[in-house]
Amino acid sequence: MSGFWRRFATNRGAVAGCVVFALVLAMAAFAPWIAPGDPWSMAGPPRTDAFDPEHWLGTDMLGRDVWATIVHGARVSLLVGGGATLAAVLIGVSIGAVAGYLGGVADDLLMRFTEFFQSIPSFILALLIVAIFQPTVGSIVVAVAIVSWPPVARVVRAEFMSLRSREFVQAAVVLGQGTWTIVLRQILPNALSPIVVLSSFMVATAILLEAALSFLGLGDPNVMSWGFMIGSGRSTIRIAWWTSVFPGIALFLTVLSLNLIGEGISDALNPRLHERGAA
Amino acid sequence: MSAPLLSVSGLTVALPPGGDRPHAVEDVGFDLARGEILCIVGESGSGKSISAAAIMGLLPRRLPAVAGSIRFGGRDLLRLGKEEMRAIRGREIAMVFQEPMTALNPIMPVGQQIAEVMEAHGEGDAASRRARAIELLAEVRIPSPELAVDAYPFRLSGGQRQRVMIAMALALRPSLLVCDEPTTALDVTTQAQILALVRDLQATRGTGILFVTHDFGVVAEIADRIAVMQHGRIVEIGARDEVLSRPRHDYTRRLIAAVPRLAGREVAPRPAEPPLLAIDGVSKVFWRGGLLSRRTPVHAVRKASLSLARGETLALVGESGSGKSTLARCVVRLVEPSEGEIRIGGTVVTGISQRAFKPFRRRAQMVFQDPFASLNPRRRVGEIVAEGPITHGTPRAEAIARARELLALVGLDPAAATRFPHEFSGGQRQRIGLARALALEPELLVADEPVSALDVSVQAQVLALIADMKKRLGLTMLFITHDLRVASEIADRIAVMRQGEIVETGTPAAIFTRPAHPYTRDLIAAIPGRGWEAARG
Numbered sequence: 001m002s003g004f005w006r007r008f009a010t011n012r013g014a015v016a017g018c019v020v021f022a023l024v025l026a027m028a029a030f031a032p033w034i035a036p037g038d039p040w041s042m043a044g045p046p047r048t049d050a051f052d053p054e055h056w057l058g059t060d061m062l063g064r065d066v067w068a069t070i071v072h073g074a075r076v077s078l079l080v081g082g083g084a085t086l087a088a089v090l091i092g093v094s095i096g097a098v099a100g101y102l103g104g105v106a107d108d109l110l111m112r113f114t115e116f117f118q119s120i121p122s123f124i125l126a127l128l129i130v131a132i133f134q135p136t137v138g139s140i141v142v143a144v145a146i147v148s149w150p151p152v153a154r155v156v157r158a159e160f161m162s163l164r165s166r167e168f169v170q171a172a173v174v175l176g177q178g179t180w181t182i183v184l185r186q187i188l189p190n191a192l193s194p195i196v197v198l199s200s201f202m203v204a205t206a207i208l209l210e211a212a213l214s215f216l217g218l219g220d221p222n223v224m225s226w227g228f229m230i231g232s233g234r235s236t237i238r239i240a241w242w243t244s245v246f247p248g249i250a251l252f253l254t255v256l257s258l259n260l261i262g263e264g265i266s267d268a269l270n271p272r273l274h275e276r277g278a279a
Numbered sequence: 280m281s282a283p284l285l286s287v288s289g290l291t292v293a294l295p296p297g298g299d300r301p302h303a304v305e306d307v308g309f310d311l312a313r314g315e316i317l318c319i320v321g322e323s324g325s326g327k328s329i330s331a332a333a334i335m336g337l338l339p340r341r342l343p344a345v346a347g348s349i350r351f352g353g354r355d356l357l358r359l360g361k362e363e364m365r366a367i368r369g370r371e372i373a374m375v376f377q378e379p380m381t382a383l384n385p386i387m388p389v390g391q392q393i394a395e396v397m398e399a400h401g402e403g404d405a406a407s408r409r410a411r412a413i414e415l416l417a418e419v420r421i422p423s424p425e426l427a428v429d430a431y432p433f434r435l436s437g438g439q440r441q442r443v444m445i446a447m448a449l450a451l452r453p454s455l456l457v458c459d460e461p462t463t464a465l466d467v468t469t470q471a472q473i474l475a476l477v478r479d480l481q482a483t484r485g486t487g488i489l490f491v492t493h494d495f496g497v498v499a500e501i502a503d504r505i506a507v508m509q510h511g512r513i514v515e516i517g518a519r520d521e522v523l524s525r526p527r528h529d530y531t532r533r534l535i536a537a538v539p540r541l542a543g544r545e546v547a548p549r550p551a552e553p554p555l556l557a558i559d560g561v562s563k564v565f566w567r568g569g570l571l572s573r574r575t576p577v578h579a580v581r582k583a584s585l586s587l588a589r590g591e592t593l594a595l596v597g598e599s600g601s602g603k604s605t606l607a608r609c610v611v612r613l614v615e616p617s618e619g620e621i622r623i624g625g626t627v628v629t630g631i632s633q634r635a636f637k638p639f640r641r642r643a644q645m646v647f648q649d650p651f652a653s654l655n656p657r658r659r660v661g662e663i664v665a666e667g668p669i670t671h672g673t674p675r676a677e678a679i680a681r682a683r684e685l686l687a688l689v690g691l692d693p694a695a696a697t698r699f700p701h702e703f704s705g706g707q708r709q710r711i712g713l714a715r716a717l718a719l720e721p722e723l724l725v726a727d728e729p730v731s732a733l734d735v736s737v738q739a740q741v742l743a744l745i746a747d748m749k750k751r752l753g754l755t756m757l758f759i760t761h762d763l764r765v766a767s768e769i770a771d772r773i774a775v776m777r778q779g780e781i782v783e784t785g786t787p788a789a790i791f792t793r794p795a796h797p798y799t800r801d802l803i804a805a806i807p808g809r810g811w812e813a814a815r816g
Contacts, residue, residue, distance in 0.1 A: 167653035171715065174611045175667040176640035189657040 007268040014264020020257035024250075028074040035068035039224040043068065050242035058242040060233060066243055070250045073226040076219075077254065080140055080210040081203040087145035088206075089199055092152025093188075099153070100160025101183055111157070114150045122147035126209060130218045137220045140213060144206045155198055159191035193269045200262035204255045211251055226251045283310035284487040285334070285455055289347035292329055292338065292511075303329045303342055305511045313454065314485035316477070318498045318519075321508035322534075322734035327491045330508070331459050333357075334489065335374050336364040351455065370400050373448035377460040379440035383432040389443045390416070390428030396450040415446040419476060438469035445476065452484070459491045466598035467761065471805035474501050493735065495538045496764070499523060499808030507531045523811055537739035539768040541812045543791035546771045553625055554586035555755045556610065556643075556723055561619030561629075562779075563605050579605040581779040582619070587723070592749065592756040594770035596763060596802070602779040603759050607725050610757060611645045612636055623723065641671055644716035646745075648728040650708035654700040660686070660711055661696025667719045678718075685714040689744060706737035710744065717748065724749070727759045742769060763806050767791065775799050 008014055027034060037043070042063035043055065050058035050066075057066040099110040117125075129143035163169060164187065172182045213219055214227030215234075226247040233243030288308040294301060304326040311317045321327045332338050334349055336356060349356040352371065356364065368374075376382045384392055393415055394408035403411065409428065416424035419442040421435075432440055441461060448456055458477070462470040478501055480486055492498060498505055499519070506516040507528065515528040526532045563580040580602040587593050597603040608614040610621060612628070621629045628639050644667075647653035654663055664682035669675055683693035689710040700708060709729060716724060726745065730738040746769060749756055760766050766773050767787045774784040775798065783796040794800045803809075 167647040167649055168655040170608075170613050171645065171647060171653055171712070172655075172666070173613060174640065174643075174645045175715070175719065176637050176670050177666070178670075181670070185658075186655055190655070 004268050008264050011264045011267060013260045014267075017257040017260030017264065020253055021261060024074050024254050024257070025078065027071050028078050031071045031075055035065070035071040037068070039064060039068040039072040047236075047240050050246070057246045058240070060229070060240065060243040061236055066229070066246050069224050069229050070226065070247055072224040073229065073247060074250070074254075076137060076223045076225045077207045077210060077251070079137060080144060081207040081258075083141040084144035084148065084206040084209075085199050085202045087141060088149040088202060089152055089195065091145065092149040093156050093195065095149070096153035096156025097160055097183055097188070100157035101164055101179075101187070103161070103164075107157070110153075114153050117147070118150045123209070123212065126213065127216070127218065130213055135213075135218050135220055137223060140210055140218075140220065143213075144209045147209070148202055148206060152195065152198060152202070155194050156191060159194060160187055163187045163190055197262055197266045197269065200258055200265060204258035204262070207251070207255060207258075284313045284315075284351070285311040285489070286350040287330075287334070287347070288350075290330065290333060290344065290349065291346040292326075292333060292342050293345045295341050300511065302345075302511055304333070307347070307508075307511075307513055309506050309513065309516055311455070311487045311489055313487050314481055315503045316481055316488045316490055316501055317504045317506060318490045318492060318502035319506045319508060320492055320495065320498050320534075322493060322736065324510075325508040326511035327493075327508050328459055329511075331374070331457050331489060331491050334455075334457055335368060335372060337374075366400070369396055369453070370451045371453050372455045372457060373451070373453040374457045374459065375441070375444050375448050375461045377463050379437055379444055379464065382444055383440055385432050388429045388431055389435070390430075393443070393447050393450055396447050400451055402451060411450065412446070415449060416443070418449070419443070419446045420472075421446075436469075437465055438472060441465060441469075441473055442476065445473075445480075449480070449484075449486075453486065455487045455489065456480070457489045457491075460493070461490075462497060463492070463494070467763070467807075468598065468801055468805040470497070470807065474807065477501060494807065495523075495535060495735070496807035496811075499811035507534065520814075524814055534736060537736040539739070539742065539762075539764040540815065541764050541767050541791065541806065541809070543788040544767065544786075546786045546788070552588060554622075555589045555624055556585075556587040556757065557620075557622040558583060558585040558606070558610070559620040559622070560584055561606065561609055561616045561621060563602070563609060563614060564617045578779050580609070580616075583776075583779070583781050584619075585774055585781065585784070587755050587757060589722070589755055590753055592758055592769055592771045594758045594760055594766035594773045595776060596760060596766050596773055597776035598761060598802075600778075601776040603776045604727055606776070607645075607727050607757060607759050610723075611640075611643050611725055613645075637671075641719045642721055643723040643725065644719055644721035646709070646712050646716050646724065646726040646729045649732055650705040650712065651732075653712050654708055656700055658699075659696065660698055660700060660703075663700070663711065664696070664714045664718050667715060671719065682714070682718065685718055686711070688717070689714045689748070704737075705733050706741055709733065709741050713741075713745065713748065717752065720752075722753075722755060723757070724754045725757045725759075728761065729758075730765060731760065731762065738765075745769070763802060775802065 043065040044059045044063050046059060046061050046063040048055045048059040052058060055065050055067065059065055095110050095114065099107040126143040126147045129146060130139055133139040169182060169186050172186045211227030214225040215231040217231065219225045219228050229247040230244045233240065237244050290304060290307040291302050292304040294303045307330055309317065319327045319330060329342065333344055334356065338344060344357050383389065390409060390412040393412040397403055397408045397411065413424045413428050416427050421427045421439055421442055435443065462473050465473065474497065477488065481488055490501065502519045504517065505519055505522040506513050507530065509530045515522060515526065515531045522531060523535065526535055561580060561583050565577045565579055566574045567577055583606055585593065595603045595606065605614055609616045616629055620627055623639050623643060628636060661679050661682045664685055665678035668678040668681065683696050686695050687693050691707060691710055703711065729745065730741050733741060742765065748754065758769055770787060772784060772786055773790045774781050775796065777798050783799045790799060791803060794803055
């Protein structure tokens with residue numbers, strides 16, 4: 001594993017991604033101290049220009065401090081990104097593992113079920129789910145998870161199918177280990193790397209999905225979110241550009257950092273691929 | 280003697296820094312005369328394939344030739360430019376690769392692939408190239424070459440594909456043919472045919488052949504001269520009979536001694552007692568095809584019957600696809616037989632539930648073929664060995680302690696328990712696999728080609744270990760192998776399988792001296808280096 005960290009640490013993009021993402025994490029964790037008070041309440045005169053000494057990212061039409069909204073928005077972005085990814089990975093791994101390990105009819109049925117989800121445009125489905133339930137952080141996490149598990153299931157299924165026929169799995173069967181033990185102890189640890197890579201990209205996608213939902217006004221009305229800020233600043237972008245642009249930059253940097261981390265992990269796990277690219 | 284066809288001297292190929300030695304190949308030198316077959320023989324990592332690649336100008340960029348010369352036709356191949364080398368490659372020096380399954384383009388008829396070689400060197404027109412391709416296919420003895428010329432590779436068997444590869448190599452009548460383990464991926468009967476073909480080419484065309492192999496049987500069969508390589512150096516070179524019967528270098532001696540002997544050992548008959556393992560009319564049918572396509576049956580095993588007395592070793596011998604592995608997997612229930620009955624210690628174990636079968640898992644264990652795939656890369660060696668007993672209720676600490684003892688028993692350092700499988704060599708991994716099987720103190724050991732992925736000297740050690748364990752622990756063993764030499768060395772009885780059927784069973788003496796079935800006779804006749812066997816004494 002030390003080889004993995006060494007390769008990861010020599011990847012400049014991945015390290016930069018880690019730094020940016022760590023900053024976003026810190027921002028979310030210490031939000032009440034970095035920007036005390038309610039981000040929804042009026043903090044100064046409306047439409048204060050950016051780079052004002054009091055409100056250095058300016059204020060929006062209702063006098064809310066843009067910096068405070070970004071700091072507090074980081075919380076919901078990470079919450080949705082992390083929560084939805086965790087849920088999607090749980091669903092995807094379970095379905096993919098069962099399909100890949102059992103094969104046959106179970107595999108056929110589960111894969112048709114997966115394809116059913118893949119054949120619906122994912123954003124529309126997420127919109128629909130949030131619109132049907134109340135738009136809360138919880139329902140957004142559920143909606144994002146429901147539209148993002150199919151790729152996990154497919155990857156896990158493929159891994160399980162190839163690992164299942166390996167001799168060490170057969171050896172475990174011959175030793176008398178039960179199906180659960182074999183799946184959890186023999187196969188799953190060997191299928192982890194692609195799952196980890198995929199999850200880091202999924203967090204990024206989930207954050208974007210949440211932003212898109214909030215942009216359309218389907219975010220949780222009780223929590224501040226980057227997507228909501230971009231959406232609410234959209235109508236006044238010519239007179240108060242900073243209300244949309246700064247949350248947009250925050251969103252962009254967070255997603256970029258996650259993608260860089262994901263690529264870094266992927267390269268570090270497959271050094272051969274990386275080597276060939278460099279040669 | 281005229282000037283040699285090929286003269287290699289002082290050839291040194293660098294390894295990338297950080298390897299276990301600075302050079303892949305060091306100061307290698309040999310001559311090859313016209314019409315001569317020189318075998319380069321060595322174990323994996325000895326540098327034999329790198330030497331062949333250097334002659335073809337196919338060295339990977341990470342492995343540059345840093346010294347020496349390869350003189351061929353008055354030029355030094357190492358000093359030639361890309362285009363000059365390209366003109367020589369195929370026309371004057373041709374190569375046959377190991378893997379006939381992947382060396383051909385799957386979506387192009389074989390005739391066209393042969394014609395491509397001629398086209399690349401601007402030889403003839405489309406019609407004459409096609410005619411020549413048919414001629415070549417006839418020359419390598421492919422049946423009905425007029426039809427085969429338009430066949431796609433998937434329609435041909437492994438042996439036929441290797442013939443096509445040879446036909447491609449011969450297309451422009453090269454004076455030097457480099458063969459890199461051309462028969463390693465083939466069955467023994469197919470191998471015998473390819474070796475006969477190679478010999479024939481040398482005799483009729485006077486082609487010089489450089490033949491890279493790890494198999495001393497093959498060497499004994501076709502070589503004129505032998506070069507033995509170890510750690511990137513040639514340790515001994517000389518005429519075949521000289522090297523085989525009077526090896527001078529210690530390493531050569533060890534290598535030759537490690538080749539299992541083909542001996543028709545007579546084994547004392549066992550007293551009649553109820554068998555430990557009885558296989559009675561077992562068949563296995565696999566169904567090919569899915570939901571929408573028509574399902575076709577594949578008969579992997581047909582009505583096989585065998586019985587093993589307690590303490591006996593039975594070798595199940597056959598070529599690839601003969602069903603020997605499937606039958607072995609039926610015994611440990613990795614495969615559910617379609618019909619027939621298997622009894623372990625008198626109890627019928629076919630058709631009972633997995634739960635009811637669990638006690639029998641203790642009694643029947645398995646050792647697998649691939650040392651790299653048979654150990655979970657994410658688990659420590661101690662855990663791997665202890666897993667079985669833990670599954671069957673032994674307390675964890677006790678099982679781990681026992682695992683360390685077992686590792687010592689199979690000749691490994693008990694400290695190995697805390698390391699991961701990738702830190703071990705192939706032979707050591709097979710020892711770990713054996714320790715895992717022995718941890719459950721089984722009565723019956725099913726060994727599925729446990730030594731076929733190993734180098735010959737390691738193979739001899741692992742075989743000796745298995746034989747020793749068997750004797751010490753009183754195991755009964757079902758030993759699957761494709762190698763009759765190995766079978767003759769380890770088995771009390773041999774069963775020969777072909778196309779899912781057991782065609783003959785007998786003691787090694789009976790099988791080797793009085794084979795009853797024509798297929799057994801073919802198999803024995805195909806063993807490479809049988810002439811040498813008599814001289815080994």
